[in-house]
Amino acid sequence: MAFDLSSPSTLFSQHALTTGAQVSDLGHSEIHPEGLYHLLRQTSCYGKPIYITENGVADAQDQCRPMFLVNHLRQVWKAIRDGVPVKGYYHWPLTDNFEWAEGWNLRFGLI
Numbered sequence: 001m002a003f004d005l006s007s008p009s010t011l012f013s014q015h016a017l018t019t020g021a022q023v024s025d026l027g028h029s030e031i032h033p034e035g036l037y038h039l040l041r042q043t044s045c046y047g048k049p050i051y052i053t054e055n056g057v058a059d060a061q062d063q064c065r066p067m068f069l070v071n072h073l074r075q076v077w078k079a080i081r082d083g084v085p086v087k088g089y090y091h092w093p094l095t096d097n098f099e100w101a102e103g104w105n106l107r108f109g110l111i
Contacts, residue, residue, distance in 0.1 A: 002014045031057060031064065031068055033068075033071040033072045033074065033075045034075060036052075036055065036072055036075045036076065036079075037075035037076075037078055037079050040075075040076070040079040040084045040086060041079060041082065041084060044079075044083070044084040044085065047085075048085070049085050049086075049087040050084065050085055050086045050087060051086075051087055051088040051089075051090070052076065052086065052088065052089045052090060053088075053090050053092075054090065054092035054093075055072055055089065055090070055091060055092055056068075056091050056092030056093065056108050056109075057108060058106045058107065058108040059107065059108065060106075060107040069091070073089065076089055091110055092108065093108065093109050093110075094109055094110055094111060095109040095110070095111045096108060096109040096111075097109070
């Protein structure tokens with residue numbers, strides 16, 4: 001994401017995906033577990049406990065969700081091992097739910 005003053009229709013944002021990157025069913029977000037690690041390291045400078053409250057992926061066929069979970073939790077473990085005060089991880093979400101833009105079409109819950 002980048003700020004784009006010439007694009008008010010997208011709330012002044014510019015969105016670009018890395019060529020060949022794995023993406024969610026929505027096609028607008030990359031799956032990048034290492035990014036979670038880097039974010040946790042950056043935010044640890046505040047000295048506050050960190051709770052990851054939404055981390056998940058839209059994946060109707062459950063083709064990438066298992067590795068998504070393993071790879072992201074591996075990065076959380078790595079951050080904890082490096083001294084980052086991660087106190088909780090909550091998958092997004094437990095069950096599928098209604099999304100205003102997509103209705104019931106997205107499948108991203110564990111159940």
